[in-house]
Amino acid sequence: MLNIIQKFINKVLNNLFKKKGHIKLGLYGPPNGGKTTLANKICQDWLGEDMGSVSNIAHETREIQIKEQINIKSGKKELTFNLVDTPGIATKIDYEDFLKVGMKDNEAKSRAKEATKGVIDSIKWLDDMDTVIIVLDGTKDPYTQVNITIIGNLAAREIPVLIVANKNDLKKFNIKKIKAAFPQYDVIGISAKYGKDTDKFYEALFTVAVK
């Protein structure tokens, strides 16, 4: 009960003191969904610069990255936010997986260790977000416990969520599966890599961020 009261007080205080431009927009999801690719696309579109490096090897982003004061416009609408790119959330990390893709032993161990810290940080930061974009690989099965746990935790914290089904440039892409798995949320199909349908993404972002 105390927890509920504390959450309520925090929410009221946050709303009272939230200034325009101080909205924290988090990018969450499993590894290799395309969070940093989308972060780069947003930053390129509105700031003309990249946010972080991307790779086909999982856990490329192992630290929280923040880009402040991104201002996006669509017609008369305007939204300013701090973009928070988070490491992918996983329930298992095996350094041997990195050896299989050609990394040296020390490099693989170090990447695995950093990746575990990254997951911990991502979960710790959940409470600080004002709006969250869940970035899922639209070619993969969305019905994983990691996805369900992240979305469930955001719902419990009453944080607005937009689901992005990424990689709609690929043949295996299936947005219907994602919509069926999370019917209570808006799902937007995009290709962050090629910028396909990102206009629809920005429209949806305006709607969800002002909730």
Place this chain on the structure above:
Amino acid sequence: MVTLQLVPYSEIELLSSVGRIRKLLNIVKEDKIVLLQGRLKKEEEAELIKVTMEEINKDFKGIELAVIESNINKKLTGMSRFKATLATALIGDRQGLTVIGPASVVKEIKRDPSKIELLTKEVRKKKKIRKKIKR
């Protein structure tokens, strides 16, 4: 050989969140697959992932996790639904089933809302064993 350990909800009912996670993880770290009656709170699920990450080392690679939710509460309406929600908030969620396995034993848990498919790995023979648990 794969060992399954059934944990009735009554065994974790009186424990704190930290205690629940500790108990379940200790079983998993003995290379056993936990079948927990009911489910953890959403925050506890996230905490379980966090604690798992803190404990990963060369012997413990993490966990595979899946929760099958019960449809019973979803079918209820009006006052019955309110009562069920209140009961869940007060005494915990005893409906459904939570499966937690060590990543060294469980290769993957494929799931849809009504069934889960557990793929285990046999380290010595490199042979996959398929098990199906249906509601």
